[in-house]
Amino acid sequence: MESVLLPSEIDIFIDNMTPQKLKDIATPQWLDWHQRLQRLNQEALIEVSALKEEHVKETLVTYGKVKVLTHEAILISIWKQKVLPQLLKLESSPESTFIGYSILYHEAVCVALLELVLYHPSCCDTLEDSACDLLDYAYGAASQLLSIKQIEPAAQENTVTELMRQRNNLSFDIGIRTLAIIRYLTENFDRLPFSITSQVYTTYDIPVLFTEILCIAPWIKDGKMYSGGTWKIWDNEQLGQAEAQVWLTLRQLLLDPECSKRYHLTESRRNQLAKLLPLMRPTLLDQLSPLIELNHWLCRVGVMEQSVPSSGPLLLETVLGLKENILKECGGKWKKIAEKQLPLVFNHDKQLLQEVAKKLSVAYNTELLEKLEVKDQATCAQCGKGAIQRCSKCKKSWYCSRACQVTHWPQHKEECKC
Structure with missing residues (x-):
């Protein structure tokens, strides 16, 4: 499969990656940055699917730019929570939401690229303190899977309803992808800040969150499985990539020697984890044999007396530098920011919108992306x-x-x- 970027273009794009400012979202310069990032994502998918040298990943590591992707995902997450509602108050019936969708899609692109590159432990090395921000973000995104469902387009929907549906469906896809990101973080504790381990076990209680997610299985709906960004016919037995990520994370965390030191098995936690045993069907263990060890561990926990909490390691307060800096920079002036962005996000100039759509048409090549999502179909x-x-x-x-x-x-x- 042919590349969409030359090696020299990859180097230039990544070398010039800089954290964006929330006030600049939707400007022409920002849209250019959005297009470059999506093309990098496409190239990374091509390299993985064609088993080529992963030049995008290597360049991100060399230039230390993985943390920029984390910043961008958090930036758009804050924008859609704080600025988008203000925009819709200012203009309740916008004529076009194309640029608004592009902003929401930017977050999905960042997460997709993070999911690809964090498979490699060397990328975790470059996260440094931003790993805490990424874990906080991924936890929030994954938690949404407990409440959001993908929504089908209605026969007739206005522009606002369409944008809210797109926001919901992108949040679902992002939540599914963050399951893998959390797994990669838990597998690389030794490469991440010391506080990450305590956050995973104590602050966010990932084992209980992932147990709840497994119980509702959001990736299964109406006899279909969510895989590679689309719903596909499911045979009631095949293990999907998303579910596998959750199970492997639980195995990693609960069988890790650090678990006994950091994860006090209270009665509440034991009751939650007990819900996993009925889910461990023979067909699951056949497809993912490492779970046999987890099955044995869960059986032992079920008959153990409640453990007495140990003193454990000293917990350090975690400062979410990326998120805090974005919020501090904006100073809570969400309405003022929305007023300035309103003519950009809900632009009425049809000629300009056509030019932007034409510019982004290559970056939004969904047919190419569907072909490249091969890992879920292996x-x-x-x-x-x-x-x-x-x-x-x-x-x-x-x-x-x-x-x-x-x-x-x-x-x-x-x-x-x-």
Whole structure:
């Protein structure tokens, strides 16, 4: 598959990445930045799907720009909570919401790119203190999965209803993607600030949150599974990527030696975690065999007496630098910001809107993006079932379980050496 960016363009785009200011959102300069970021996201998807050298990821690490993606996701999250409602008060029936949608979509692009690159531990190294902001953001986005559902377009909907539906559906997709981001953070505690571990176990209680998410299974609806940004027919057995991310995170956290030191198993937590056992069906354990150890752990916890909390490590107060700086810079003047952005976000100039739409048409190539979302459609190299794990060495072959990977090894080992 052909690239959408040359290596030199990737270097220039990433080298010039800078955190944007909330007051500049929707300006022509910001729209140019939005287009560049989406093209970087497309190129990163092409590199992953075609098993090419991941130049986008390597350049983000080299220039230390992963934290800029975190800043941008938080920036748009604040904008849609604080500024967008003010805009809709100022103009309750806008003629066009295309630019408004582009702003909301910008957050989804940042999260999609973060999901891709944080698969590599080296990217976690570059997060530094912004990892705390990313965890806080990802927790909030994932928590929304407990309440939001994807909404189908109505036969007739006005521009505001359309924009709110788009906002809701993008929030759902972002929430699904942050499940993987949280997993990558939990697998790299040793590369992140010391306080991250305490936040995961204590401040945000990720084990209980992920248990609640598994119980409602938001990625399943009307016999379909949400995969790669779309709903696909589900056979009631295949394990999807989103569910696999949640289970693997729980296994990582609950079987980690740090769990006994930092995670006091209160009666409430034990009751919540007990809900996982009925969900661990044989078909699940067949497809994700590492969960057998988690199954045994949950059974032991169920018969253990309530643990006595230990003194544990000293907890340090976490300062969310990125979020706090954005809020401080805006000074709570959301209405004033909205008044300045109103003619940009809800622009009435049809010619200008057509020019912007034409400019972004390549970046919004949804057909290309659907083709590139291959990781959710991978099949097991041994049995042909849906696969959710790939060979950690060559990253080329996919498997539905450890058993299939072991069985396939005699055929795969020569290819794996290449």
